[in-house]
Amino acid sequence: MAAAVPSREECLELDRVDPLAGQREAFALPTDVIYLDGNSLGALPKTVPERLTTVAAGEWGQDLIGSWNRHGWIDLPLKLGDKIARLIGAQPGEVAVTESTSINLFKALYAALEINPERKVILSEVGNFPTDLYIVQGLIRALGHRHELRTVPAADIAAAVDRDTAAVLLTQVNYRSGALHDLAAVTRAAHEAGALMVWDLAHSAGALPVDLNGAEADFAVGCGYKYLNGGPGAPAFIFVARRHQARFSNPLSGWLGHAAPFAFEPEYRPAAGIARALTGTPPILALAALEAGLDTVLAADMTLIRAKSMALGDLFIRMVEWAGGERSGLTLASPRDARQRGSQVSFRHHDGYPVMQALIARGVVGDFRAPDILRFGFAPLYVRYVDAWDAAAALIDVVATRAWDRPEFKHRAPVT
Ligand SMILES: *Cc1c(COP(=O)(O)O)cnc(C)c1O
Numbered sequence: 001m002a003a004a005v006p007s008r009e010e011c012l013e014l015d016r017v018d019p020l021a022g023q024r025e026a027f028a029l030p031t032d033v034i035y036l037d038g039n040s041l042g043a044l045p046k047t048v049p050e051r052l053t054t055v056a057a058g059e060w061g062q063d064l065i066g067s068w069n070r071h072g073w074i075d076l077p078l079k080l081g082d083k084i085a086r087l088i089g090a091q092p093g094e095v096a097v098t099e100s101t102s103i104n105l106f107k108a109l110y111a112a113l114e115i116n117p118e119r120k121v122i123l124s125e126v127g128n129f130p131t132d133l134y135i136v137q138g139l140i141r142a143l144g145h146r147h148e149l150r151t152v153p154a155a156d157i158a159a160a161v162d163r164d165t166a167a168v169l170l171t172q173v174n175y176r177s178g179a180l181h182d183l184a185a186v187t188r189a190a191h192e193a194g195a196l197m198v199w200d201l202a203h204s205a206g207a208l209p210v211d212l213n214g215a216e217a218d219f220a221v222g223c224g225y226k227y228l229n230g231g232p233g234a235p236a237f238i239f240v241a242r243r244h245q246a247r248f249s250n251p252l253s254g255w256l257g258h259a260a261p262f263a264f265e266p267e268y269r270p271a272a273g274i275a276r277a278l279t280g281t282p283p284i285l286a287l288a289a290l291e292a293g294l295d296t297v298l299a300a301d302m303t304l305i306r307a308k309s310m311a312l313g314d315l316f317i318r319m320v321e322w323a324g325g326e327r328s329g330l331t332l333a334s335p336r337d338a339r340q341r342g343s344q345v346s347f348r349h350h351d352g353y354p355v356m357q358a359l360i361a362r363g364v365v366g367d368f369r370a371p372d373i374l375r376f377g378f379a380p381l382y383v384r385y386v387d388a389w390d391a392a393a394a395l396i397d398v399v400a401t402r403a404w405d406r407p408e409f410k411h412r413a414p415v416t
Contacts, residue, residue: 005318011385014311020304023381026296027229034387034394036366039203039344039377042229047292055288067284076287077235077256077278083294084228084237087302088201088220089211095239096277097287101202101223103252104238105135105169107277108219110251112167112196113139113147115244119166123195126151129175132200136169142251154179158189165195172210173203173342176373178334180208180342184215191216202226205237206297207343207379208306212239219244227343227379229293235286238277245273254279300381308380310338312388313345316376319392320347328399333373344377349399353416354409358398361409364391368416 006014015021027043029035035043059067068074081095088095098104109122122136128151136149152160154174161168168190172181183199190197199220204210206227212220218241224234240248250270255261256278259269270276297305317332324330333346349355349372356368366376376391398404 005322006315006389008386008389011315011389014385018308018385020300020308020380021384023296023300024384026299027382029382032363034364034383034391036364036376036378036383036387036391038229038379038382039207039226039342039375040367041225041232042206042227042293042379043382044231045229045292045296047295048231048289051288051292052285055285060284073282073284076284076291077282078275080287080291080294081237081274083291083298084205084222085239087210087228087294087297088205088222088239089209089213089215090239091213091242093273094213094242094245095237096274097224097235097237097290098278098282099236099238100233101200101221101236102131102135103279104221104236104277105132105198105200106139107250107252108198108221108238108240109136109139109167109169110143111240111244111248112198112219113143114249115247116166116194116196119164119195120147121150121162121164122147122167122169123157123160123165124149124151124169125154125157125171125174127154127174127176128169129171129200129202132169132171154181157181157186161190161193161195163194165190165193167196167198169198169200171200171202173207173344175203176333176346176369176375178203178341178344178346178375180335180340183210183212183217187215187217203342203344206305207309209302213241217241224290224293227297228290229296229381230290231286231293233286234290234293235283240274240277245276248276250276250279252279256280256282296381305380309343309378310341312378312380312383312385313341313343314338315385316345316378316388316392319389320395323392324396324399328396330374330395330399343379344375346376347374347395348372349374351404353412354404354406355395355398357409358404358406359391359394362394362398364394366391370416
């Protein structure tokens with residue numbers, strides 16, 4: 001059994017000396033909620049409502065269509081891309097903010113297959129996030145069934161890359177277990193076999209240091225509404241390494257990726273650089289909210305974010321295992337070593353769904369992932385040590401008292 005855990009008072013002291021403690025002020029959080037779902041929907045930055053009002057009433061309402069030029073609306077996809085670049089080890093001009101993660105995956109994979117036309121396999125991980133696999137399946141259909149999706153367990157990826165592999169598609173942090181891939185090592189293994197590497201950074205961007213250029217990654221995509229705090233359905237991002245941009249072929253060749261959108265030419269000519277990854281008119285209100293979200297992350301030091309994220313996860317695991325014990329029915333589903341985890345901790349429980357509903361009823365908000373995963377995300381900008389302590393105590397109490405065993409906690413809502 002694990003060693004004794006810090007007391008609640010010791011957690012309050014950790015919060016007092018936490019160099020990130022001041023960042024929590026930037027968020028509007030309900031006082032009676034411990035929010036451990038920033039990995040699914042980041043919290044609301046306090047600047048967002050005012051920013052949205054400015055853009056809607058001040059810009060849209062006053063300057064109407066002139067705002068595209070006057071307020072720089074047309075520049076937002078690449079301007080925000082440059083901000084995200086700072087968080088993922090990319091250069092200015094390598095990232096665009098556009099569409100959803102799913103759609104950007106389609107674009108990146110299509111481009112990778114065009115660059116590697118002799119090879120027919122897209123290699124991914126068993127248990128990758130479903131949209132990633134669905135998008136590959138749709139792409140293979142769209143290309144006339146000339147390619148194959150191969151999935152292997154995470155540990156076998158490096159060994160499974162071979163001369164048939166056109167691209168390796170992986171999510172750096174597994175959405176269920178939180179297990180973290182070594183981005184540089186896997187990218188190297190892909191390249192040694194002549195494959196291109198596509199990373200999904202949905203649970204990495206804003207949560208841990210990522211160095212795409214250091215790893216010589218080829219393509220990446222990621223989410224705006226998770227650790228980047230961009231709001232529900234925020235636009236996503238796509239990274240194309242500069243060395244591939246001249247050959248990057250966007251299958252959704254819309255006018256905003258054209259070299260001269262307002263020349264209205266009949267033939268598509270791709271823009272130079274990352275702008276060719278764009279397709280249609282950008283969602284300005286959503287981009288305005290995302291920019292405010294990005295600024296909350298850019299205001300903090302990523303090394304501190306990562307250190308606190310690991311400490312919060314460790315604290316939560318120790319608490320649950322120490323106080324809950326084996327009889328709790330909770331088993332750790334995440335790597336115990338924080339260096340091998342993203343910013344979430346997952347436990348399995350046979351009655352995971354009602355357990356999570358009972359926790360949410362007590363104001364501890366995590367989420368449930370079928371079939372039996374209780375998932376707790378630790379967004380270090382606004383989650384405190386005492387929150388991890390209180391959440392663990394609530395979880396232990398819910399399972400020890402079977403507080404979850406009530407009909408109202410077993411009714412499944414459409415979103416879990
Ligand atoms: C959240 C998530 C997505 C989301 O894709 P959308 O197109 O924004 O719905 C994609 N991939 C992974 C790995 C995710 O965790």
